Amino acid sequence: GESVGLHLPTLSVQEGDNSIINCAYSNSASDYFIWYKQESGKGPQFIIDIRSNMDKRQGQRVTVLLNKTVKHLSLQIAATQPGDSAVYFCAENKGNTGGFKTIFGAGTRLFVKA
Amino acid sequence: GAVVSQHPSWVICKSGTSVKIECRSLDFQATTMFWYRQFPKQSLMLMATSNEGSKATYEQGVEKDKFLINHASLTLSTLTVTSAHPEDSSFYICSAREGLTAFFGQGTRLTVV
Numbered sequence: 001g002e003s004v005g006l007h008l009p010t011l012s013v014q015e016g017d018n019s020i021i022n023c024a025y026s027n028s029a030s031d032y033f034i035w036y037k038q039e040s041g042k043g044p045q046f047i048i049d050i051r052s053n054m055d056k057r058q059g060q061r062v063t064v065l066l067n068k069t070v071k072h073l074s075l076q077i078a079a080t081q082p083g084d085s086a087v088y089f090c091a092e093n094k095g096n097t098g099g100f101k102t103i104f105g106a107g108t109r110l111f112v113k114a
Numbered sequence: 115g116a117v118v119s120q121h122p123s124w125v126i127c128k129s130g131t132s133v134k135i136e137c138r139s140l141d142f143q144a145t146t147m148f149w150y151r152q153f154p155k156q157s158l159m160l161m162a163t164s165n166e167g168s169k170a171t172y173e174q175g176v177e178k179d180k181f182l183i184n185h186a187s188l189t190l191s192t193l194t195v196t197s198a199h200p201e202d203s204s205f206y207i208c209s210a211r212e213g214l215t216a217f218f219g220q221g222t223r224l225t226v227v
Contacts, residue, residue: 032214043120043207043218044158089157093214099146102209102216104158 012111019077021108023090028071032093034102035064035075039086047075047088077110085112117141118210120219127198127226134194135222137208143188144210149181152205152221164191198226 013019025033031052036044048059050066050073057064063076073090087107093100117140127133137147145166150158162183163171170183180202182194191210195202203226209216 034215036218041221041223043118043209043221046116046215046217049215091216099163099211100214101148101160101163102211103160104150107157 009106010109010111012113013080015080015082015112015114017080019075019080019084019110019112021075021077021088021090021110023073023075023105025071025073025090025092025105027092027094028068030092030094033064033066033073034091034093035062035073036089036091036104037084037086038089038107044089080110080112082112082114085110116212116215116217118208118217118219120208120222122222123220124223125225127224129199129226130197132194132196133198133224134192135206135208135224137191137193137210137219139189139210139212139217142210142212144191144212145188146211147185147191148209148211148216149183149191149193150207150209152207154205158207161193195224198224200226202226 034049035047037047038044048062048064050057050064055066061078065074087109089107090105091102094103119138121136147164149161152158161176164183164185166185172178185191205221207221209218
C-alpha cells in the first residue's frame with residue numbers, strides 16, 4: 001500500500017557535524033510533506049514543511065530537500081547539537097473524502113555524541 | 115501560535131473502566147483534529163479523523179464503539195476509551211490542523227491495570 005518510509009532507523013553523529021535523515025514516499029500524488037521531531041514521552045514537534053512545487057526549503061539550521069523524480073525527502077540539520085537527539089518523522093498529507101490526513105513514516109532515531 | 119494542549123498527560127485506570135482524553139487547540143480554531151496511537155519504539159498510527167459537528171472517520175481496524183470521539187466545538191475534541199483493557203495501554207496523541215499542517219498535543223500515556 002501507499003506509505004511514507006525511511007531508509008535508516010538510527011543515525012549517530014558527532015556534535016557539530018551535519019546530520020542527514022532520509023525518507024522515501026510512494027504516493028506520487030502527495031503534495032505536502034512535513035518533518036517532525038519527537039522527544040521521549042512527548043508529542044511530535046513541527047520542524048519544517050515543503051510543498052511539492054518546491055525542491056528545497058530552509059529554516060533555522062534545517063533544510064528539507066524534495067526530489068519528486070525518485071520520491072525522496074531529506075532533512076538536513078546543520079551543526080548538530082545534543083538537543084537535537086530525538087526521533088525524526090517525515091509525514092505526508094494524504095487526501096480523503098473529509099479533507100486530508102497526516103500519515104507518518106517509520107521514524108529515525110538521531111543520537112548526537114558529545 | 116498553533117498550540118495544542120492534551121489532558122491528562124498520563125492516566126492509570128482499572129480494566130473495564132472508561133477513560134476520557136481531551137484535546138484543545140488553544141490559539142486557533144480547528145475544524146479537523148486527529149487521534150493517533152503510538153506503541154513503544156514505533157511510529158504514530160492514525161486512529162481517526164475528528165470533524166467538528168459531524169461523526170468521526172475511523173481508520174480501518176479501529177473500533178468506533180471502543181474509541182468514542184466527540185468534536186463538539188472548534189477547539190475541543192475528546193477521545194473516550196471504553197471498557198479499557200491492558201492491551202489498550204499506549205501513548206495516545208491528538209493533533210489539530212491549521213491550514214495544511216497538523217500540530218500535536220503532548221500526548222497521554224494510558225496504563226490499564
